[in-house]
Structures are given as structure tokens and as C-alpha cells.
Amino acid sequence: MTTQPNPTGKRPRKMARAPQPVPPSAPISASKPIAARPRTKALLVEVLLGQHAGASLEELCQATGWLPHTCRAFLTGLRKKGRIVERHKREDGATIYRLTAPQAAA
Secondary structure, eight states, rough: OOOOOOTOOOOOOOSSSOOOOOOOOOOOTTSOOOOOOOOOOHHHHHHHSSSSSEEEHHHHHHHHHOOOHHHHHHHHHHOOOOOOEEEEETTTTTTEEEEOOOOOOO
């Protein structure tokens, strides 16, 4: 039995992977709590900013793995969503960011 070459000169395509059988899903037990909300980097930043001491840009970058311009852009996004982001200088010169609650109208 001889194989004839493909008229286009190309090799026949192969499948990338063989299909894997789908394992049966594990039953959900009543003892395992279901997470209400997944932990995200955005939530992590809001928690850090919600602390009384706030967080510096460097601390935000270390916690999230983001670059400084990404952290600043996220802070801008919070401001555009109506959140109040305060900015203060520490004695060592680092800028501290903190979320504050909106003040009630008098």
C-alpha cells in the first residue's frame, strides 16, 4: 500500500490534542461553604484603601502585582465611579491614598 502525496504539498492536519473524557462532577456537600464573592485584585485594593491608615502606591503595587500607572488608573476609575479617594503625605514623603465615606448633606 503506497500513499500518494497531497496535491497541495502540505502535510495533513493533526488534531492538537486527543479529546479527554469529562470526569464526573463531585457532589456538593452541605459542610462546604460556598464563597459569596471571589477575591479579586480590585476588591483587595478597596480593602487596603478602606483601612484607617490607607495605602501607598508602592503598597498597592506589591499587593496586586500591578505597575504604578495601573494602580493610579484604578484610583481614577474609583473617583469616576463616585468614590471619594483622599490623598495625604506621610512624614517620609510617600503619598497615602484612602477611601472615605461621603459626608451627609447638612
